[in-house]
Amino acid sequence: xxxxxxxxxxxIGRKLVGAISRTxxxxxxxxxxxxxxxxxKPEAPAVFPGAVTRLALDISDPRSxxxxxxxxxxxxxxxxxxVSGEAEQDFDKGYRINLDxxxxxxxxxxxxxxxxxxxxxxxxxxxxxxFGAPMPDAIGDTFLAAxxxxxxTQKAICELLxxxxxxxxxxxxxxxxxxxxxxxxxxxxxAASGFFSGILRxxxxxxxxxxxxADTVSHWHASPRAxxxxxxxxxxxxxxxxxxxxxxxxxxxxxxxxxxxxxLRAIAGDKAVALIRHExxxxxxxxxxxWPRGFAANRALELGFRAENSFDEIIRIHIExxxxxxx
Amino acid sequence: xxxxxxxxxxxIGRKLVGAISRTxxxxxxxxxxxxxxxxxKPEAPAVFPGAVTRLALDISDPRSxxxxxxxxxxxxxxxxxxVSGEAEQDFDKGYRINLDxxxxxxxxxxxxxxxxxxxxxxxxxxxxxxFGAPMPDAIGDTFLAAxxxxxxTQKAICELLxxxxxxxxxxxxxxxxxxxxxxxxxxxxxAASGFFSGILRxxxxxxxxxxxxADTVSHWHASPRAxxxxxxxxxxxxxxxxxxxxxxxxxxxxxxxxxxxxxLRAIAGDKAVALIRHExxxxxxxxxxxWPRGFAANRALELGFRAENSFDEIIRIHIExxxxxxx
Numbered sequence: 027x028x029x030x031x032x033x034x035x036x037x038i039g040r041k042l043v044g045a046i047s048r049t050x051x052x053x054x055x056x057x058x059x060x061x062x063x064x065x066x067k068p069e070a071p072a073v074f075p076g077a078v079t080r081l082a083l084d085i086s087d088p089r090s091x092x093x094x095x096x097x098x099x100x101x102x103x104x105x106x107x108x109v110s111g112e113a114e115q116d117f118d119k120g121y122r123i124n125l126d127x128x129x130x131x132x133x134x135x136x137x138x139x140x141x142x143x144x145x146x147x148x149x150x151x152x153x154x155x156x157f158g159a160p161m162p163d164a165i166g167d168t169f170l171a172a173x174x175x176x177x178x179t180q181k182a183i184c185e186l187l188x189x190x191x192x193x194x195x196x197x198x199x200x201x202x203x204x205x206x207x208x209x210x211x212x213x214x215x216x217a218a219s220g221f222f223s224g225i226l227r228x229x230x231x232x233x234x235x236x237x238x239x240a241d242t243v244s245h246w247h248a249s250p251r252a253x254x255x256x257x258x259x260x261x262x263x264x265x266x267x268x269x270x271x272x273x274x275x276x277x278x279x280x281x282x283x284x285x286x287x288x289x290l291r292a293i294a295g296d297k298a299v300a301l302i303r304h305e306x307x308x309x310x311x312x313x314x315x316x317w318p319r320g321f322a323a324n325r326a327l328e329l330g331f332r333a334e335n336s337f338d339e340i341i342r343i344h345i346e347x348x349x350x351x352x353x
Numbered sequence: 354x355x356x357x358x359x360x361x362x363x364x365i366g367r368k369l370v371g372a373i374s375r376t377x378x379x380x381x382x383x384x385x386x387x388x389x390x391x392x393x394k395p396e397a398p399a400v401f402p403g404a405v406t407r408l409a410l411d412i413s414d415p416r417s418x419x420x421x422x423x424x425x426x427x428x429x430x431x432x433x434x435x436v437s438g439e440a441e442q443d444f445d446k447g448y449r450i451n452l453d454x455x456x457x458x459x460x461x462x463x464x465x466x467x468x469x470x471x472x473x474x475x476x477x478x479x480x481x482x483x484f485g486a487p488m489p490d491a492i493g494d495t496f497l498a499a500x501x502x503x504x505x506t507q508k509a510i511c512e513l514l515x516x517x518x519x520x521x522x523x524x525x526x527x528x529x530x531x532x533x534x535x536x537x538x539x540x541x542x543x544a545a546s547g548f549f550s551g552i553l554r555x556x557x558x559x560x561x562x563x564x565x566x567a568d569t570v571s572h573w574h575a576s577p578r579a580x581x582x583x584x585x586x587x588x589x590x591x592x593x594x595x596x597x598x599x600x601x602x603x604x605x606x607x608x609x610x611x612x613x614x615x616x617l618r619a620i621a622g623d624k625a626v627a628l629i630r631h632e633x634x635x636x637x638x639x640x641x642x643x644w645p646r647g648f649a650a651n652r653a654l655e656l657g658f659r660a661e662n663s664f665d666e667i668i669r670i671h672i673e674x675x676x677x678x679x680x
Contacts, residue, residue: 176517190506194444
């Protein structure tokens with residue numbers, strides 16, 4: 027199988043490449059070729075035995091998609107986008123990269139479709155940012171997309187495009203609304219959601235962290251490892267039972283910030299918790315107040331997608347995958 | 354008030370121009386200038402006392418929007434699109450006109466916004482085609498948009514754009530999901546929904562009509578007069594109470610085909626009903642099976658939008674507005 031990963035240099039992209047290179051497989055399928063693309067040239071996997079092509083491409087250039095698709099990959103995983111904070115700050119850039127870039131990709135696949143009898147699986151990373159207030163405590167699978175950010179709008183539009191292109195037979199698309207990924211490894215990024223990871227990751231490493239919202243805030247989380255599992259499942263599953271609605275909210279763990287902190291305390295003790303400083307940030311409070319608190323992700327569960335069962339599990343995965351298994 | 358109507362040569366556009374030219378008003382606002390645009394040059398209103406500019410423009414040309422907006426209209430009513438059958442047959446044309454054309458308009462307003470402190474009311478004609486099966490008998494205001502046509506996809510995407518551009522303050526947008534308009538005046542057309550009007554309009558004129566589906570089919574209807582009322586209200590209402598969700602399903606009359614036929618019988622007698630011939634068409638049956646059967650359009654009703662209360666009323670309006678008040 028030839029797999030193209032767009033956004034391969036990002037956090038999830040690198041995790042996915044890592045998982046594939048360790049096993050040589052995507053699910054039960056042997057991966058013989060990897061094409062890795064991003065705005066910067068992605069790192070080569072350390073141990074992967076198959077062929078690897080690495081591309082540094084701007085997806086907002088319509089020619090980029092043709093280059094990425096030159097060898098007709100069997101599966102395309104599209105993770106590339108600018109984050110919500112940046113899409114909010116730079117309106118044009120957000121639409122150019124998150125919407126136009128995705129549409130160029132979809133259209134490039136469509137152009138190849140009749141010529142080569144080409145119909146790849148295409149997995150698109152959407153987001154729970156497609157939802158906006160007011161929302162029920164547990165958002166079901168038939169609740170409207172009413173984004174309150176330009177980023178969420180761009181993701182919701184790409185979901186609609188993906189479903190129409192799939193219906194028309196241009197590709198076999200799956201759009202996964204990823205929960206907030208927690209615990210994000212590495213340095214903080216511009217996302218307003220950064221603190222959900224920061225208040226755990228930094229204290230686990232003995233560093234201080236800022237909590238900009240009240241600890242009553244509830245949200246929907248899954249680990250990077252779960253995200254890799256979602257993408258792998260979507261890339262390899264039988265899509266027959268999915269039907270027409272190809273945008274699925276992924277399962278996750280619903281937790282308040284207080285519950286996150288108690289999970290941290292249970293695993294790393296009071297000393298870790300004492301490193302969290304509460305510094306309310308009115309702008310982040312405002313943004314987060316419009317975010318989903320939780321979901322009933324029944325369709326994804328029925329279709330075999332699996333996340334963690336508790337925040338303890340999310341923290342233990344971070345310790346295993348990012349800290350060599352030890353605090 | 355300067356009003357720009359895009360798609361002014363279409364059926365609803367002509368009705369709206371007619372209503373304005375008769376009174377010189379849009380709701381309670383005096384219209385001093387009309388700019389009428391369409392792919393073909395719209396007819397001039399017969400009696401309107403203000404200034405009229407008529408434009409023949411292709412909205413899929415990005416320069417068209419700048420021409421239409423040259424005099425900074427206070428209110429923009431955007432009705433222009435190709436219909437669902439054509440958007441399904443010609444994929445590129447559908448996206449070019451129904452999506453790109455609308456986005457060019459929105460972006461042209463956005464470019465003018467900071468320069469001229471410009472923030473017009475922008476009313477966009479969306480459609481109940483944004484919904485797709487499976488659906489409940491009465492679709493509520495928080496039900497997901499899951500279109501099953503490219504036309505419905507394009508309308509749903511434009512709704513999302515309109516809401517984001519409104520949130521960002523580029524214009525003050527309202528997207529109205531119009532019911533199927535019944536009774537459409539004029540000649541029978543090839544639209545899959547054409548029979549809903551045809552089985553009434555033709556017998557009322559003493560002509561035969563074909564019913565291609567079972568008379569148990571239920572659907573959601575409003576008269577052309579109601580549609581003009583929706584647009585007028587959206588163009589002039591206080592949008593403060595609307596909040597962030599600017600795509601509203603318009604009220605209508607839910608009726609089965611059998612109920613439509615009984616209303617025809619009550620008004621025009623058995624002789625009219627006898628002109629309807631049942632000739633099942635498998636393709637139309639398939640298309641219509643994925644259409645909404647009815648709505649609970651509570652938000653629109655709360656915000657003051659009004660449709661007819663019965664199918665009798667819909668037929669009587671047709672007789673008044675299209676047949677000089679007499680059978």
